[in-house]
Amino acid sequence: MRPALAATTTQARPAVAMMQGAAPRSTGEPQGVSLRLAKDEELFAEGEPAEYFYRVVSGTVRTCKLLSDGRRQIDAFHLPGDIFGIEACAEHRFSAEAVADATVMAYRRSSLDRLTREHPAFGEQLLSSMLRNLQRAQDHMLLLGRKNAKEKIASFLLDLAQRLHERDHVELPMQRNDIADHLGLTIETVSRTLTEFARSGLIALAAGSRSISLVDKVALKFLNA
Amino acid sequence: MRPALAATTTQARPAVAMMQGAAPRSTGEPQGVSLRLAKDEELFAEGEPAEYFYRVVSGTVRTCKLLSDGRRQIDAFHLPGDIFGIEACAEHRFSAEAVADATVMAYRRSSLDRLTREHPAFGEQLLSSMLRNLQRAQDHMLLLGRKNAKEKIASFLLDLAQRLHERDHVELPMQRNDIADHLGLTIETVSRTLTEFARSGLIALAAGSRSISLVDKVALKFLNA
DNA sequence: CGGCTGCTTGAGTGTCTTCAACCATTGTGG
DNA sequence: CCACAATGGTTGAAGACACTCAAGCAGCCG
Numbered sequence: 001m002r003p004a005l006a007a008t009t010t011q012a013r014p015a016v017a018m019m020q021g022a023a024p025r026s027t028g029e030p031q032g033v034s035l036r037l038a039k040d041e042e043l044f045a046e047g048e049p050a051e052y053f054y055r056v057v058s059g060t061v062r063t064c065k066l067l068s069d070g071r072r073q074i075d076a077f078h079l080p081g082d083i084f085g086i087e088a089c090a091e092h093r094f095s096a097e098a099v100a101d102a103t104v105m106a107y108r109r110s111s112l113d114r115l116t117r118e119h120p121a122f123g124e125q126l127l128s129s130m131l132r133n134l135q136r137a138q139d140h141m142l143l144l145g146r147k148n149a150k151e152k153i154a155s156f157l158l159d160l161a162q163r164l165h166e167r168d169h170v171e172l173p174m175q176r177n178d179i180a181d182h183l184g185l186t187i188e189t190v191s192r193t194l195t196e197f198a199r200s201g202l203i204a205l206a207a208g209s210r211s212i213s214l215v216d217k218v219a220l221k222f223l224n225a
Numbered sequence: 226m227r228p229a230l231a232a233t234t235t236q237a238r239p240a241v242a243m244m245q246g247a248a249p250r251s252t253g254e255p256q257g258v259s260l261r262l263a264k265d266e267e268l269f270a271e272g273e274p275a276e277y278f279y280r281v282v283s284g285t286v287r288t289c290k291l292l293s294d295g296r297r298q299i300d301a302f303h304l305p306g307d308i309f310g311i312e313a314c315a316e317h318r319f320s321a322e323a324v325a326d327a328t329v330m331a332y333r334r335s336s337l338d339r340l341t342r343e344h345p346a347f348g349e350q351l352l353s354s355m356l357r358n359l360q361r362a363q364d365h366m367l368l369l370g371r372k373n374a375k376e377k378i379a380s381f382l383l384d385l386a387q388r389l390h391e392r393d394h395v396e397l398p399m400q401r402n403d404i405a406d407h408l409g410l411t412i413e414t415v416s417r418t419l420t421e422f423a424r425s426g427l428i429a430l431a432a433g434s435r436s437i438s439l440v441d442k443v444a445l446k447f448l449n450a
Numbered sequence: 451c452g453g454c455t456g457c458t459t460g461a462g463t464g465t466c467t468t469c470a471a472c473c474a475t476t477g478t479g480g
Numbered sequence: 481c482c483a484c485a486a487t488g489g490t491t492g493a494a495g496a497c498a499c500t501c502a503a504g505c506a507g508c509c510g
Contacts, residue, residue: 065367067450073367088356093363123441133314138318141325142290144369145409149466175490186467192491202442206386208475209489225292385481401457414498416458433507434457 008054032105037061037098044085045095052106053085059102060173063094064181074182076136079163081128095202099174144184146153147225153193157203160213168214175210255344257330260286262323269310276311277331284327285398288319289406292447297402299407301361302399304388308354369409372450377408378418379448382428386439393439400435 061078116123180187204213286303341348429438
């Protein structure tokens with residue numbers, strides 16, 4: 001793993017340009033710049049020029065949109081390996097923040113062509129990642145538009161477990177607030193639904209309520225519809 | 226416009242392979258196969274091999290997902306010029322049907338590389354169309370997750386007017402049912418909200434309730450948040 | 451005409467939200 | 481070291497928004 005500089009202060013914008021990554025290896029990985037993000041630190045904001053795109057190295061990043069009155073929708077949580085922040089136009093269409101301390105690699109958008117030419121594997125990874133993002137968005141629209149609270153939570157837990165390569169246990173990287181804004185619910189409904197799941201034996205809640213055991217995956221999958 | 230064969234029967238799957246388009250012109254447009262779709266005719270189904278992707282020539286196409294109990298979410302309505310049906314994997318992740326009689330061009334997915342090489346303009350169109358689809362999906366997630374019925378309808382009308390290049394009038398290509406399944410509402414709520422908009426002078430409903438005048442665009446945009 | 455489809459309208463219900471209080475944990479400063 | 485505030489989470493009661501169920505209306509076509 002390459003050395004990474006800690007961002008100067010929490011909530012400050014990390015200065016990408018100032019932190020050069022290690023020299024590019026001639027094989028495999030293309031050059032990128034490593035960035036460390038503190039919890040809730042903003043990587044980029046909606047409307048900002050989309051100079052870079054990113055890949056998560058460790059931790060979790062959320063991308064979200066805001067309504068004028070503060071209502072928030074979290075488009076996606078990005079886990080290690082995920083690529084995000086590529087845009088059709090010159091500006092970012094959503095903002096990105098670290099859910100908890102995280103490390104990301106930044107790549108210049110302008111060097112996209114060169115990157116994919118010199119590192120075809122990276123290019124494929126990038127394209128498939130983009131299409132996967134689109135697929136996730138489409139699946140998520142079904143969830144947001146047509147599922148009820150129980151189904152939303154069940155889908156969310158199963159999906160997260162799978163993406164974290166876990167069989168029957170999830171260590172939530174994000175808090176209730178983020179889950180609510182991702183699923184189109186309120187924090188109270190998220191909490192209530194989880195405790196109801198626990199009461200009826202579908203899951204088991206543990207220490208600090210961030211650790212969840214998927215006790216009855218069959219029942220959860222049934223809710224997943 | 227190229228000659229197009231009518232599909233044999235309504236509801237029957239159009240036989241793409243049998244209908245060759247006109248010979249490719251040496252300039253501009255790449256070769257494709259023209260297809261005519263009757264109202265509600267299915268172009269492809271969820272889970273089906275993604276052998277082709279498509280561009281709308283005339284009419285409107287909807288792409289949608291279904292839940293096991295029949296609940297439906299319409300991902301998007303595709304208007305003339307829009308490209309849809311490109312997938313990350315070998316299978317379609319949603320189904321596509323004609324909202325009303327429509328014409329589409331079908332392109333072999335396998336010839337994608339050649340197409341973009343020989344017709345760079347088409348390639349750019351394709352990439353930008355894909356990214357636009359992603360953007361629309363992200364905007365739509367905000368709508369589905371965080372907007373109420375009035376805001377959903379207002380956003381929908383304004384968006385549709387813009388995409389149809391109209392200033393203050395929309396000729397709805399789809400029926401209430403489709404609107405409901407697109408916005409995560411029921412048909413009754415769509416109807417009620419439209420009549421309420423009409424009563425309060427935001428819009429004017431006309432003949433057959435498919436024709437809508439956007440009377441007070443300022444108020445509608447305000448609801449758009 | 452009668453049946454069909456698409457749309458509207460009404461009444462009653464339910465799910466989720468809102469508002470509010472409370473609890474647990476953590477970190478800080480006197 | 482403890483009091484205190486701050487943060488994140490849970491729980492309860494009341495209310496609202498959208499849904500469900502049901503009926504009715506308008507246009508269309510055989």
